[in-house]
Amino acid sequence: MKRRIIVVGGGSGGTIVANRLAGHLSSEIRSQAVEVTVVNETSYQLYKPLTLYMAFGKNEESEAERPVRELLNEDLPFIQDRGVGLDLDSKELELASGSSLSYDYLVLATGSKLALGRVPGLKESSHHFYGPKGSIKLREELAEFEEGHLVVSVVGVPHMCPVAPMEFSFIADSWFRERGLRDDVKITYTFPGEEMIGKKNIVEWATPLLEERDINLESGFEVTEVDPDGEVLKSSGGEEMEFDLLVSIPPHRGDDLVTGADLGEGEWIETDKHTLEAKRAEDVYAIGDATDLSTSMAGSVAHYQSGVVAERLASQVRGEVPTARYDGKTICFIDGVDGDKATFLEFNYGEEPDIPPESKLIHWAKHSYNKAYWLTAKGLL
Numbered sequence: 001m002k003r004r005i006i007v008v009g010g011g012s013g014g015t016i017v018a019n020r021l022a023g024h025l026s027s028e029i030r031s032q033a034v035e036v037t038v039v040n041e042t043s044y045q046l047y048k049p050l051t052l053y054m055a056f057g058k059n060e061e062s063e064a065e066r067p068v069r070e071l072l073n074e075d076l077p078f079i080q081d082r083g084v085g086l087d088l089d090s091k092e093l094e095l096a097s098g099s100s101l102s103y104d105y106l107v108l109a110t111g112s113k114l115a116l117g118r119v120p121g122l123k124e125s126s127h128h129f130y131g132p133k134g135s136i137k138l139r140e141e142l143a144e145f146e147e148g149h150l151v152v153s154v155v156g157v158p159h160m161c162p163v164a165p166m167e168f169s170f171i172a173d174s175w176f177r178e179r180g181l182r183d184d185v186k187i188t189y190t191f192p193g194e195e196m197i198g199k200k201n202i203v204e205w206a207t208p209l210l211e212e213r214d215i216n217l218e219s220g221f222e223v224t225e226v227d228p229d230g231e232v233l234k235s236s237g238g239e240e241m242e243f244d245l246l247v248s249i250p251p252h253r254g255d256d257l258v259t260g261a262d263l264g265e266g267e268w269i270e271t272d273k274h275t276l277e278a279k280r281a282e283d284v285y286a287i288g289d290a291t292d293l294s295t296s297m298a299g300s301v302a303h304y305q306s307g308v309v310a311e312r313l314a315s316q317v318r319g320e321v322p323t324a325r326y327d328g329k330t331i332c333f334i335d336g337v338d339g340d341k342a343t344f345l346e347f348n349y350g351e352e353p354d355i356p357p358e359s360k361l362i363h364w365a366k367h368s369y370n371k372a373y374w375l376t377a378k379g380l381l
């Protein structure tokens, strides 16, 4: 009997896991003993890291998108549709088009979405670089901004790429310096906790660098409301901060499919940190931003988790005991330090990251990776 594996989500994690499965199970797929189907709500995949650079005119939307069909191994069926319901007992995925798909194994790689409406006044008063439309609009604002207070505010945690707001602040600093406007632009970076990414040595590394670049750091600033008329941020501690241009990192939410299926306490899938199995359902795996794991919401995490899940599923389909385990491996580049230098963080569960000295070489490594990313999505890197 044919075994059916469905991957919901054709983003970074979804395409990598599907393509890795195509590699591990090529003979089973060719003989039609196994079918691996990818379902994604759009026909294209968005490579999100480029939206940071779009705000500064360094990348365009067209460079950040590729058809999912093109990224997938040719032996894998692709369905452009939205998963809207899950019956975890009868193992059925309901699609927005009205049809449904049955599965033996399910991989949920539905990522995260922005939820600006959760903080009063945020939508009306802030800009963001967390999607192509937002970034292009922000680019127009930055081009016209010549003086005043730029506030880069982390409003929601967890959020995608924990270091992106710091990268944005560094790049904005260089952007205004190059234009001879830096003396007229005050930059403040706020985040709600005391430790960026929950890691002590990142704060120790970043604090002097931010000071050197004259970027004010306001930790422990938890935004609860924004007054669009007065252009004021309000915090849970009763502080107020005026701004002329607000760039927010909005709250994130999980997909409705996950919430509707009751796969977690909140909107993130309760996931075993090593096996990546969903804790509340049989034969369901979860990867990437959709999980409740304490790892960063980062493409690198989705990438490493995809390899583990593909190995485990291949073993299960063959009747073997799955042994692959995820150790929390995370790699995050921090770009824009001192203009055209970068560094990176690498850590596993429970570890403080090593932070090598920032260099131009690492900056170019990040940009080379961004260009080569589509090979990663195809499972080739």
Ligand SMILES: Cc1cc2nc3c(=O)[nH]c(=O)nc-3n(C[C@H](O)[C@H](O)[C@H](O)COP(=O)(O)OP(=O)(O)OC[C@H]3O[C@@H](n4cnc5c(N)ncnc54)[C@H](O)[C@@H]3O)c2cc1C
Pocket (backbone or CB within 6 Å): 008, 009, 010, 011, 012, 013, 014, 039, 040, 041, 042, 044, 045, 046, 047, 048, 049, 050, 051, 052, 081, 082, 083, 084, 109, 110, 111, 112, 129, 130, 131, 160, 161, 164, 255, 257, 287, 288, 289, 290, 297, 298, 299, 300, 301, 302, 331, 332, 333
């Ligand atoms: C500005 C920015 C900069 C970043 N920089 C970096 C970086 O430098 N390094 C790094 O490692 N990471 C970075 N990231 C984070 C990285 O992009 C994400 O962590 C990564 O995309 C997560 O992969 P994913 O597969 O979990 O989700 P996604 O890539 O978001 O894919 C989810 C997919 O599922 C689809 N989907 C959702 N719900 C459904 C449904 N119900 N039915 C069908 N399809 C559905 C979506 O349309 C989407 O295609 C950055 C993110 C941003 C926003």
